[in-house]
Amino acid sequence: MAPKLNVYVTEETVPGAGDGPLAGRSVGVKDNISTKGIRTTCGSRMLADYVPPYDATVVKRLTEAGATITGKTNMDEFGMGTTTETSAFGPTRNPVDPTRVPGGSSGGSAAAVAAGETDLALGSDTGGSVRCPAAFCGVVGIKPTYGLVSRYGLVAYANSLEQIGPLAPTVSEAAELLDVIAGPDERDATTRYDDREGHPAETATYADAADGDVDGLSIGVCTELVEGADDRVAERFEAAVDELVAQGAEAKEVSLPSVETAVQAYYVIATSEASSNLARFDGVRYGQSGGYDDNWNQAFADSRASFGPEVKRRILLGTFALSAGYQDRYYRKAQDARAWIRRDFDETFDEVDVVASPTMPVLPFELGESLSDPLTMYLADANTTPVNLANLPAVSVPAGRADGLPVGLQLVGPRFGEKTIIRAASAVDA
Amino acid sequence: MTDYAVDEDEVRHVAALARLGLAEGEAAEFAGQFADILEYFEALDEVPEVDAEPELTNVLRPDEVDEGLTQEEALQNAPETEDGRFKGPRVS
Numbered sequence: 001m002a003p004k005l006n007v008y009v010t011e012e013t014v015p016g017a018g019d020g021p022l023a024g025r026s027v028g029v030k031d032n033i034s035t036k037g038i039r040t041t042c043g044s045r046m047l048a049d050y051v052p053p054y055d056a057t058v059v060k061r062l063t064e065a066g067a068t069i070t071g072k073t074n075m076d077e078f079g080m081g082t083t084t085e086t087s088a089f090g091p092t093r094n095p096v097d098p099t100r101v102p103g104g105s106s107g108g109s110a111a112a113v114a115a116g117e118t119d120l121a122l123g124s125d126t127g128g129s130v131r132c133p134a135a136f137c138g139v140v141g142i143k144p145t146y147g148l149v150s151r152y153g154l155v156a157y158a159n160s161l162e163q164i165g166p167l168a169p170t171v172s173e174a175a176e177l178l179d180v181i182a183g184p185d186e187r188d189a190t191t192r193y194d195d196r197e198g199h200p201a202e203t204a205t206y207a208d209a210a211d212g213d214v215d216g217l218s219i220g221v222c223t224e225l226v227e228g229a230d231d232r233v234a235e236r237f238e239a240a241v242d243e244l245v246a247q248g249a250e251a252k253e254v255s256l257p258s259v260e261t262a263v264q265a266y267y268v269i270a271t272s273e274a275s276s277n278l279a280r281f282d283g284v285r286y287g288q289s290g291g292y293d294d295n296w297n298q299a300f301a302d303s304r305a306s307f308g309p310e311v312k313r314r315i316l317l318g319t320f321a322l323s324a325g326y327q328d329r330y331y332r333k334a335q336d337a338r339a340w341i342r343r344d345f346d347e348t349f350d351e352v353d354v355v356a357s358p359t360m361p362v363l364p365f366e367l368g369e370s371l372s373d374p375l376t377m378y379l380a381d382a383n384t385t386p387v388n389l390a391n392l393p394a395v396s397v398p399a400g401r402a403d404g405l406p407v408g409l410q411l412v413g414p415r416f417g418e419k420t421i422i423r424a425a426s427a428v429d430a
Numbered sequence: 431m432t433d434y435a436v437d438e439d440e441v442r443h444v445a446a447l448a449r450l451g452l453a454e455g456e457a458a459e460f461a462g463q464f465a466d467i468l469e470y471f472e473a474l475d476e477v478p479e480v481d482a483e484p485e486l487t488n489v490l491r492p493d494e495v496d497e498g499l500t501q502e503e504a505l506q507n508a509p510e511t512e513d514g515r516f517k518g519p520r521v522s
Contacts, residue, residue, distance in 0.1 A: 053503035192489045264471050275448060282449075284518045289509035290451075292519050297449055299519035305451030312450055313460060316441065317467065319448040333474040340480045375466050 005093045007073055007112040012038050014069035016062070022180055023066030028112040028121035031072040032079060033164065034153035035059055042155050043075040043087035043105075045306045046287045056153020057188070058122060058164050058181045065180040070118045073108030077308045078278065079126055079157045081105050082377050083365060084133070086310040091367060096138055096406055100364040103136030105129040106167065110137040113167050120177050124154055126162040127266050128359075128384025131396035134167055135359035135408025138398045140174045140429065141167045143384075145416045146391035148201060149178075150185030158273035161266075161388040171397060171426040172210035178418065179206050200416040209419035210426035214247050217424055219411075220254035220352035225383045229361040232402035237358040240399035240409045240428055247427050254348050254355065258340040259386040265337035266385035267378055268321050268330045275318030278311070313374060342390045349414040354424050357383045359396040359408030383410060393418045397425040436464045 009031045016023060029035060032042045034052035036059075041047045055063075062069060076086040084107025085091040092107045094100040095115035102111040106123025110133030113121050123130040125143040134141025142165045149164045156162070166177035182201035184191045193199045221241060226234055241251050283289040283303025290303030307315070321330040348355055361382055370377040387394040392412055399409035409428060413421040436444075441457045441464070452460075501514055510517040 050507050053499050053506060186491075189489060258477075261473050261477055264474050265477075267467070268471060268474070279448075283509060284516050285504075286507035287509070290519065292510070292517065294519060296519050296521050300449040301446075301451040303451075304449060305453065307450070309456065309459075312445075312452070312456065313463065315448050315450055316444050316460060317464065320436070320444050320464075323444065323447065330471060330474065333477055336480050337474060337477045340477060343480060374463055375470060378467070378470075 005095055005098065005111050005115055006090055007092055007108045007115065007117055008071040009041050009043065009074050009089045009108070010039055011071040013071070014038070014063060016066040016068050017064055018066055020064060020066035021176065022062065025067050025120060026070045026118045027062055027067045027177070028070050028073045028109050028118040029059060030106050030109050030121070030123045031075055032124060032155040033059060033122060034155070035069070035072065038072060040072065040155070041089070042079070043077045043089060044308070044311070045088040046281050048088070050286050052153070054153065057150040057185045059153065061181050067180070073106070073112055073121060075108055076105035077311050078155070078274070079105040079124060079129055080274070080310045080314050082128070082132055082380050083370060084108060085367065085371055086308055088308060093367070094137060094364055097364070097404065099366055100405065101136065101367055103133035103360070103364060107133045109167050110134050110139055110141065113137070113139045113169060120173060121167040122164055122181070123167055124162055124164050125388065126158050127270060127388050128381050130165040130167060131359050131384050131394060131408065131410060132381070134396040136364040136406060138401070138406030139167055139169055140171050140398070140425065141165060141396045142174050142178055142418070143387060143394050144178065144182065144418060145393040147190045148182045148393070148416065148418070150183070150188040150191050152185055152187035156277045158270040159277065160273060161270060171395070171422060171429050172207055174395070175206040175210050175422045182206070204419060206418055206422055209422040211423060212427040214244055214249040214424055214427040217244070217249040217354065218352040219244060219249050219251040219424070220348055220355045221251055222259065222355050222357045223253050223255050224257065224259050225357035228382055229358045230363060233358045233361060233363060233407050236400045236402050236407040237409060241356055244424065244427055249424070252352070254352060256341070256344040256348060256386070258337065258344040261337045262341055262386040262389055263378055263382050265334040265341070265389055266381065267317070268334035269338065269389070271314040271318030272321050272331055273318070275315045275322065278315055310374070338389045341386050345390045345392060345412070353413070353420055355412040357410050359383060359410040363402060363405045363407070387412055391415065393421055395421045395425045397428045399428065436468065437461055
């Protein structure tokens with residue numbers, strides 16, 4: 001018998017309302033996105049019994065569009081991981097090869113779509129958490145531009161980096177889901193464009209962009225992000241780019257030297273933000289109580305002992321990076337790297353329409369392979385983290401298989417250039 | 431070893447700052463891992479100074495009274511409550 005994939009933390013159906021654009025479609029929702037009346041654990045023992053009293057904005061949008069929610073999908077604890085193995089509810093397995101990880105942190109969402117347990121799914125992407133599992137499971141994942149989709153009701157890990165994004169079997173289905181979740185929300189100030197020309201999603205229909213027309217599209221192949229990739233991955237990547245060229249696109253090499261410090265900058269910034277965000281878990285308003293007899297500090301520390309090792313590691317790294325004497329060395333330099341990466345991308349988009357790379361530099365890990373060595377796991381985020389640091393949109397689309405395992409092609413676009421990357425990606429999976 | 435390697439005592443100090451209870455053996459394990467990770471972070475020393483163009487704009491709106499959570503909803507996830515309030519440990 002096939003081993004259980006363990007895609008859901010909680011399987012519970014919420015029917016959609018009426019016959020909107022997603023009527024008759026099922027959607028799995030990552031378990032860090034709040035669902036009123038359905039527990040939302042973030043893959044953590046800390047929140048094993050937490051039941052949100054309200055819906056996230058994207059959940060409201062889903063049900064109002066007619067979608068049926070199938071359950072809450074498994075994830076790395078608080079989104080911290082690249083394999084979905086740090087979940088307190090056990091690892092999710094990759095449907096393509098159950099001895100392998102599905103990627104993470106939205107591994108449950110990607111595996112659920114790949115296994116056909118749900119039509120579509122939502123994930124969240126802080127440093128690659130939608131694109132990585134999409135690549136590892138052989139499905140499509142989109143990380144929208146920062147500010148395109150409301151994060152109201154998303155349990156925060158690193159606010160300056162994260163976006164909620166769609167996962168689907170095809171580019172056009174992912175784009176349809178993006179059409180439903182994108183838009184302004186007065187409850188997430190990053191989606192407000194009151195003093196500009198309105199929110200970009202108000203005038204865009206992303207599904208219409210999935211027309212496969214890449215005639216004249218210029219693709220920049222990022223040399224730094226191809227050089228670091230496993231040969232088998234690079235081979236599939238190059239074949240996918242060749243296919244786009246055969247359909248009328250032009251490809252040329254582009255160099256973005258700044259992306260070589262993206263993993264470092266990402267882990268400094270994300271852990272710093274996490275150390276602050278996760279301070280809210282004190283076992284008083286929600287979470288595991290640390291008791292009432294000791295003093296406040298001890299009770300707080302006892303409550304937070306229920307975090308898993310990866311979450312503790314990141315809270316400690318972030319606290320360290322922000323502590324007196326180290327802030328200039330780590331946090332300030334990471335912000336410089338972030339600005340440098342952003343500038344490199346801006347300049348590159350003066351020359352090309354999209355930047356291409358393998359989504360992941362490696363094939364899916366075997367279960368347990370990377371758990372004892374956090375740095376190895378962090379390095380796997382080399383190609384995805386630059387996109388979050390630059391606040392840009394990116395899609396991961398299946399680019400065939402190597403040794404029987406899925407490889408993803410990542411296409412990055414300029415700010416709010418979702419239509420461009422969707423159009424290009426739709427030529428790959430057509 | 432680098433000049434900013436952390437030892438077990440440093441890990442315990444940072445854990446105390448973060449009010450984070452560690453399990454037996456975790457301080458030693460993390461200290462070893464942080465040595466590798468912080469050494470890797472050294473590449474940030476080579477990053478040029480970049481003028482980040484501020485993209486921030488203030489977006490203001492008038493305050494409006496809106497529906498919020500009820501007291502019952504706000505308390506429903508608390509491990510313990512007392513007289514309609516959150517119950518916390520002693521502050522002193």
